[in-house]
Amino acid sequence: xxxxxxxxxxxxxxxxxxxxxxxxxxxxxxxxxxxxxxxxxxxxxxxxxxxxxxxxxxxxxxxxxxxxxxxxxxxxxxxxxxxxxxxxxxxxxxxxxxxxxxxxxxxxxxxxxxxxxxxxxxxxxxx
Numbered sequence: 001x002x003x004x005x006x007x008x009x010x011x012x013x014x015x016x017x018x019x020x021x022x023x024x025x026x027x028x029x030x031x032x033x034x035x036x037x038x039x040x041x042x043x044x045x046x047x048x049x050x051x052x053x054x055x056x057x058x059x060x061x062x063x064x065x066x067x068x069x070x071x072x073x074x075x076x077x078x079x080x081x082x083x084x085x086x087x088x089x090x091x092x093x094x095x096x097x098x099x100x101x102x103x104x105x106x107x108x109x110x111x112x113x114x115x116x117x118x119x120x121x122x123x124x125x126x127x
Contacts, residue, residue, distance in 0.1 A: 063113050066113060
């Protein structure tokens with residue numbers, strides 16, 4: 001899902017869980033945890049990589065999902081099957097590391113897709 005990290009094999013269970021949580025909570029920067037058992041002060045670092053670029057169709061589907069359209073409505077708009085739209089949705093969510101519609105909306109807000117100037121352009125456009 002775009003996250004990677006490094007934790008020593010000798011890490012305690014609670015330390016591993018902290019590293020996983022730090023990687024999940026980290027949105028773009030580094031999260032570092034000091035490994036207590038290491039004599040050289042080994043630091044476990046987790047970094048979230050940049051999401052892959054969405055295709056034009058994936059972006060269009062993601063925008064419409066953020067606006068509240070259902071898969072069936074999007075399929076009708078693009079003259080595609082709902083299954084095809086579900087595939088675009090799945091690919092987009094995987095590339096972006098998003099797991100919910102709420103996450104889609106948050107992403108859309110960050111991208112500026114939900115401001116009044118872009119809403120008119122997004123709602124009816126078809127790539």
